[in-house]
Amino acid sequence: MTEVFDHPEHVELWKAAVRGEPADWEEIFRGYRATVDWPGAAFYEELMERYPDAKVILTVRDPERWYESTRNTIYHTHKIASSPLFTVIGLFVPGVRHMKRATGIVNDLAWEETFGGRFEDRERAIQVFDRLNEEVVEHVPAERLLVHEVKEGWEPLREFLGVEAPKDEPFPPLNDTDAFRRRVRRHQAYAYDVSTITAVLVGMALLGYRSHLRR
Numbered sequence: 001m002t003e004v005f006d007h008p009e010h011v012e013l014w015k016a017a018v019r020g021e022p023a024d025w026e027e028i029f030r031g032y033r034a035t036v037d038w039p040g041a042a043f044y045e046e047l048m049e050r051y052p053d054a055k056v057i058l059t060v061r062d063p064e065r066w067y068e069s070t071r072n073t074i075y076h077t078h079k080i081a082s083s084p085l086f087t088v089i090g091l092f093v094p095g096v097r098h099m100k101r102a103t104g105i106v107n108d109l110a111w112e113e114t115f116g117g118r119f120e121d122r123e124r125a126i127q128v129f130d131r132l133n134e135e136v137v138e139h140v141p142a143e144r145l146l147v148h149e150v151k152e153g154w155e156p157l158r159e160f161l162g163v164e165a166p167k168d169e170p171f172p173p174l175n176d177t178d179a180f181r182r183r184v185r186r187h188q189a190y191a192y193d194v195s196t197i198t199a200v201l202v203g204m205a206l207l208g209y210r211s212h213l214r215r
Contacts, residue, residue: 001037004105014039014105026123038074045139055160056140058147060133063126075119076108080092 004010006197010028017023018039023046029035040047044056111119114132119125144162154165 001106003032004039008086011105015044017043018105018108038106041115044136046139048144054144056136056145057160058133058136058140058145058155060147062151066129069127074106075111076205078103078111136137142152 004014006112013024021042025047035041035047048054048056111117115125115128143175146156148156148160150171153171157163158165180208
């Protein structure tokens with residue numbers, strides 16, 4: 001998903017796929033060897049057909065901890081990006097406008113289509129989570145699938161992918177809740193700074209206009 005934020009040209013390609021139109025996978029994945037997270041994960045069946053040699057890794061975890069982590073990270077980010085403040089700022093700042101367009105893909109795929117607009121219903125969301133994991137196990141041939149818990153570290157990945165594990169490197173918890181929250185706070189600080197600057201500029205313009213009228 002971070003790649004979608006960094007590549008505005010990918011947004012319309014993903015949105016077409018979300019609408020059910022034929023996806024230009026070659027263009028989307030040009031220069032890439034793998035896809036992780038949303039939005040790619042929502043199209044794993046289509047991608048399995050398009051790339052018959054590709055392998056699928058299903059990461060699993062305790063459903064209760066998954067819900068808490070998701071609610072405090074990507075769902076929280078969705079709520080911020082959907083706020084009126086970001087809508088107003090997006091009118092003036094292209095970067096924020098692109099962020100809203102990119103998060104809109106996940107809104108359509110995850111919060112609306114997958115969770116039916118009811119992610120805040122904890123029990124139902126966990127049922128959806130469990131069902132999706134079961135569906136992946138059912139649909140992906142066993143020889144192409146690794147069900148992996150991150151606490152297992154490098155070894156299952158190394159064996160499944162046929163590669164060497166990085167030497168002397170611990171398995172990286174890159175997307176833990178604390179790290180994600182720090183990134184969100186940086187985005188919030190940027191947005192609030194931009195809104196303050198915008199308000200000041202608008203105020204200065206109005207003062208200048210009023211002074212002009214008094215002359």
